[in-house]
Amino acid sequence: MASSAPAAPRTEPLLWCQLLGIGALPLEGLLLLLLLAGSDPGPWPWLERALVWSLGVLAPAVLLWNRPADVWSLLLLSTPQRGRRDLQRRLSALQGSLPLRLALLLGAAGLLPLLSWLDRWSVLASSLALLPDSPRLVALLLSVGVLAVMLWQWQQLLQAVWLLSRPARVIAATPPLSGESLAAGRLCLGLPLLLPDPLRFATAEPAPAAAAPEPARAQASSAELPPQPRDNLAPPPGEAPVQAMPEPSGEPRAEGAPPLPAPPTAAGAPPAAPNVSEPEALLTEAHEPEGSVLEALTGGAAESGAAAGSNGPGLAVPIDDEQQHADNHSPELDQQVGPGDGLPG
Numbered sequence: 001m002a003s004s005a006p007a008a009p010r011t012e013p014l015l016w017c018q019l020l021g022i023g024a025l026p027l028e029g030l031l032l033l034l035l036l037a038g039s040d041p042g043p044w045p046w047l048e049r050a051l052v053w054s055l056g057v058l059a060p061a062v063l064l065w066n067r068p069a070d071v072w073s074l075l076l077l078s079t080p081q082r083g084r085r086d087l088q089r090r091l092s093a094l095q096g097s098l099p100l101r102l103a104l105l106l107g108a109a110g111l112l113p114l115l116s117w118l119d120r121w122s123v124l125a126s127s128l129a130l131l132p133d134s135p136r137l138v139a140l141l142l143s144v145g146v147l148a149v150m151l152w153q154w155q156q157l158l159q160a161v162w163l164l165s166r167p168a169r170v171i172a173a174t175p176p177l178s179g180e181s182l183a184a185g186r187l188c189l190g191l192p193l194l195l196p197d198p199l200r201f202a203t204a205e206p207a208p209a210a211a212a213p214e215p216a217r218a219q220a221s222s223a224e225l226p227p228q229p230r231d232n233l234a235p236p237p238g239e240a241p242v243q244a245m246p247e248p249s250g251e252p253r254a255e256g257a258p259p260l261p262a263p264p265t266a267a268g269a270p271p272a273a274p275n276v277s278e279p280e281a282l283l284t285e286a287h288e289p290e291g292s293v294l295e296a297l298t299g300g301a302a303e304s305g306a307a308a309g310s311n312g313p314g315l316a317v318p319i320d321d322e323q324q325h326a327d328n329h330s331p332e333l334d335q336q337v338g339p340g341d342g343l344p345g
Contacts, residue, residue, distance in 0.1 A: 004063050005272075007165055008168060008169055009087070009091055009163050009166060009171065010164060010199070010201075011087075011198040011199045011200070011201075012088065012091070012197055012198065012199070013056055013073070013196045013197075013198075014071070014072055014085070014194065014196065015072070015091075015160045015163060016199075017074060018071065018074075018156045018157060018159070018160035019157065019160055019161070021153040021154070021155065021157035021160075023153065023155055024129075024153055025150060025153055025157070026151060027116065027151045028146055028153065029118065031146055031152070032115070032118055032143055032146045032147070032150075033121070033122055034122075034125060034128060034129055034130045035120045035129075035130055035131065035139050035142050035143055035146065036119050036122040036139055036143060037122040037123065037124075037126050037128065037129040037130075038126070038129035038131040038132045038133065038134045038139055039131075039134055039135060039136040039138070039139040040117065041136070042136055045119065046116075048136070048140060049112070049115050049116050050112075050114065052140050052143050052144055052147065052259060053111065053112045053115055053147065053163075055144045056111075056143065056144035056145065056146070056147030056148045056151075057111045057112070057147050057148070057151055058108065058310075059110050060148045060151050060152070061104060061105065061108040061151060063187065064102065064151070064152075064155055064187065065101055065102055065105075065185060067185060067187040067190075068095045068100065068104075068155065068159070068186060068187065069152055069155050069187050070092070070095075070184075070186040070187060070188035070189075071091065071092065071095060071159050071163065072084065072088060072092070072158065073187075073188045073189050073190050073192070074190055074194070075152060075189055075190055075193055076189075076190045076191070077190045077194045077197055078189065078190035078191065078192050078193075078194055079189050079192065079194045079195065079196075080189075080192035080193075080195070081179055081183065081192075082179075083192075083195050084254060085198075086176055087171070089176035089177045089178075089182070090162050090171050090174050090175070090177075091166075091171070092177045092182060092186060093173070093174050093175065093176065093177040094163060094166060094170075094171075094174055095159055095163075095186070096185065097162070100155075100158055100159060100162055100164070102283060103155075103158045104151075104155050104158070107151065107154040107155070107158075108151060111147060111150065111151065113294065115147065116145070119225075131183075143264065155234055175189075184302060186320045210274070244273075280302065
C-alpha cells in the first residue's frame with residue numbers, strides 16, 4: 001500500500017499528446033481514400049476488402065488484446081522503462097482493464113464498414129489519387145498498413161481518455177507495474193528517447209485580506225488632518241526665528257507715506273515687529289506731511305517745537321533726551337542767540 005497519494009494523471013504530457021488522435025484519425029481515413037482511388041476494383045471487391053481488413057485490423061486487434069499498446073509510446077518515440085516515474089507505472093497497470101479491451105474490439109469491427117464505404121466512393125477522388133494507374137495489389141497492401149495505424153491510434157486515444165478520467169484514490173490503490181511485467185504485457189514501439197518533465201499548473205494564491213484595510217485607514221486619517229501653516233515650522237538649528245510680516249489691512253495707504261521698514265537680514269538680529277496694538281498712532285504718522293518728518297530727521301527739533309508752542313497745539317515730534325541735551329549746550333546756538341533774545345514762553 002502506498003504511503004502517499006501520487007500526483008494527478010493530468011500532469012503527464014504524453015497523455016495529452018495521445019489526444020491528438022482525435023484529429024489524426026480523420027486524416028488517416030482521407031489517406032486511405034486517396035490510396036484506393038488510384039486503382040480499379042477487381043471482380044470480387046468484397047473479398048478484397050475482407051482480406052485487407054483481416055490483415056490490417058483483425059490480426060493487430062488480437063495482438064493488442066494480449067499486449068495493449070504502451071500509453072507512453074508515440075509509435076516512433078517512447079519513454080525508456082528505467083526512466084519512468086512511479087505514477088507512470090501505476091497508470092500502465094490500469095491499461096489492462098476490460099472496458100478498454102472491449103472498446104478495442106468495437107473499433108476493429110467499425111473499421112470494416114468504413115473500409116467498404118471508402119472503397120466505393122474512391123472513384124470520385126480518382127483525379128486526386130496519390131498513386132494513379134497503380135495496380136490494385138499495391139493499393140491494397142498500402143491500405144493494410146494505414147488500417148493498422150488507425151487501430152493503434154484508436155486504442156491510444158481511448159487509453160488516454162480513460163487514464164485522465166481516473167480519480168486519485170483509484171490510482172493510489174493500484175500497485176505499480178514492475179519492469180518484467182511491463183516488458184511482457186505491453187507493446188512499446190519507438191525509440192526510447194522521450195523523457196518529458198511533468199506539467200506544472202499555476203495555482204492562484206489568495207491575497208491576505210487583513211492587511212488591506214491598514215493602508216486605507218492611514219490614507220483616511222492623513223486626509224482628515226488640516227494643512228499645517230508654514231509660519232509654525234521650526235527654523236533649522238543655529239538660526240534665529242524669522243517672524244512673519246503682518247498682512248496689510250484692507251484700508252488704502254495715503255500718498256507719500258513712507259514705506260514700512262523691512263526686517264534686517266543679518267543673522268542673529270531679530271526683526272523689529274510693528275506695534276499692532278496702536279493702530280491710531282500708525283495712521284497718524286502715515287498721514288503726517290513730509291516736511292515735518294524731514295525736519296525731525298535733519299535736527300530741526302527746536303524750530304518745530306517753538307512753532308508748535310506759538311501756533312497752538314499740533315502734531316508733536318518725539319525727540320530723544322540725548323539729542324535735546326546736546327542742542328541746549330551747543331556753542332553755535334549760544335553765538336546765534338544773543339543775551340537779550342529769549343524764547344517766547
